[in-house]
Amino acid sequence: MYWGSLSEFLEMGGYGLYVWTSFIITALCMVWEILALWRRRAAAIAESRGIVRDIR
Amino acid sequence: MNWSKYSAPLAFYPLAGRMIPWFGTVAALAIAVGLYIGLLVAPTDFQQGEAYRIIFVHVPAAWMSMFLYVVMAVWAAVGLGLNARLSFMMTQAIAPTGAMFTFLALLTGAMWGKPTWGAWWVWDARLTSELILLFQYAGVMLLRTSIDDQRRADRASGVCALVGVVNIPIIYFSVQWWNTLHQGASVSMTAAPKMATIMLTGMLLMTFGFWMYSLAVILSRARCVILERESLQLWSKPSSVPEVAGVR
Numbered sequence: 606m607y608w609g610s611l612s613e614f615l616e617m618g619g620y621g622l623y624v625w626t627s628f629i630i631t632a633l634c635m636v637w638e639i640l641a642l643w644r645r646r647a648a649a650i651a652e653s654r655g656i657v658r659d660i661r
Numbered sequence: 662m663n664w665s666k667y668s669a670p671l672a673f674y675p676l677a678g679r680m681i682p683w684f685g686t687v688a689a690l691a692i693a694v695g696l697y698i699g700l701l702v703a704p705t706d707f708q709q710g711e712a713y714r715i716i717f718v719h720v721p722a723a724w725m726s727m728f729l730y731v732v733m734a735v736w737a738a739v740g741l742g743l744n745a746r747l748s749f750m751m752t753q754a755i756a757p758t759g760a761m762f763t764f765l766a767l768l769t770g771a772m773w774g775k776p777t778w779g780a781w782w783v784w785d786a787r788l789t790s791e792l793i794l795l796f797q798y799a800g801v802m803l804l805r806t807s808i809d810d811q812r813r814a815d816r817a818s819g820v821c822a823l824v825g826v827v828n829i830p831i832i833y834f835s836v837q838w839w840n841t842l843h844q845g846a847s848v849s850m851t852a853a854p855k856m857a858t859i860m861l862t863g864m865l866l867m868t869f870g871f872w873m874y875s876l877a878v879i880l881s882r883a884r885c886v887i888l889e890r891e892s893l894q895l896w897s898k899p900s901s902v903p904e905v906a907g908v909r
Contacts, residue, residue: 607704614700618711623776627769628700631718634761638878645885653892 670747670887671894677880684877691870698863706860715773716860720848721868723766725875726794727829729759733801734826737819749815750890752822753805754883758875760798767791778842786835787843790828797825811890 608614617624667673699717706713733755740748770788771781782788801822808814831838836845848854854861 606701608701617714618705620710620712620714620776623712623772624714627715627718627772628696630768631722631765634765635874638758638761642878642881642885646881646888649885649888649892653888656892 668745668747670750670891673747674884674887677884681877681880681884684873684880688870688873688877691866691873695863695866695870698859699867703860703863704857709777712773712776715769717863717867719766719769719773720864721871722762722769723791724868725871726759726763726766726791727832728872729755729762729875730794730797730822731826731829733759734822737822740815741819741823746815746890749819750883750886751879752801752815752819753886754879756798756802756818756822757882758878760795760802762871762875763791763795763798767795783842785842786839787832787841790832790835793828794825794832797821797828800825 615621615625667676695717699714703714705711733752736748736751736755739745740752767788770791774783775781801818804821805814805818808817835841836843847856848861848864856864
């Protein structure tokens with residue numbers, strides 16, 4: 606373990622704002638992409654069921 | 662095993678569904694260990710201070726942005742050459758993830774540039790060519806949505822993806838060809854890495870994790886695209902219905 610304390614870890618030697626913004630926005634983008642795909646999949650399934658219902 | 666049968670979207674659909682959880686799990690593990698090493702174990706950089714830790718997301722995102730573009734262009738080439746539907750679907754599935762990593766590479770680069778260079782952005786060859794890559798991804802996606810006819814949309818965005826691949830070597834070699842503010846490559850095929858082993862390990866683990874994440878997400882999007890474009894065929898094949906009905 607490199608860090609001595611939690612506050613030291615969060616401060617990142619004065620660069621905390623830049624480091625944490627980078628990591629958090631990257632994480633948010635990836636989580637958002639997964640959620641968006643989940644919604645897209647649900648919508649695509651609902652839509653294809655509708656098509657089949659219309660035909661039958 | 663006859664792999665060519667998986668070039669049919671209907672055969673590919675369940676195969677992709679079985680692979681996604683594996684890629685997702687491996688991605689989560691690699692990213693967790695990569696973050697542990699990058700944020701908690703790796704020592705500081707004596708020149709850049711703690712700001713250097715941004716490379717643990719910046720470099721993997723930048724590598725993925727270029728790598729995914731090449732993969733997308735290869736699928737476009739296969740699609741244009743063999744007129745294969747699944748190839749164009751893969752092109753369509755890769756573009757948003759590639760664009761996201763390009764955006765993240767630019768954003769995290771700005772987050773590193775401000776404290777280190779004193780500027781969020783400079784019109785440097787590396788940064789400018791990476792920004793052009795973002796516009797190329799946008800072009801490939803917009804061209805598809807702006808053309809109603811599916812086959813023409815496939816071909817137009819495929820040609821756009823294929824032509825744009827010339828920018829990839831420009832991005833990669835920009836730090837050698839021009840006198841850029843962006844530093845040269847720390848890791849290359851030809852020379853020993855110019856960084857400590859523990860930092861390199863963390864960075865490679867993050868890259869591997871992002872790669873596996875991309876595979877999971879792209880396969881998942883490809884399944885959505887198959888559902889959206891071929892739902893009639895999917896539902897007309899009774900054996901595939903239970904697979905589609907269960908949201909996984």
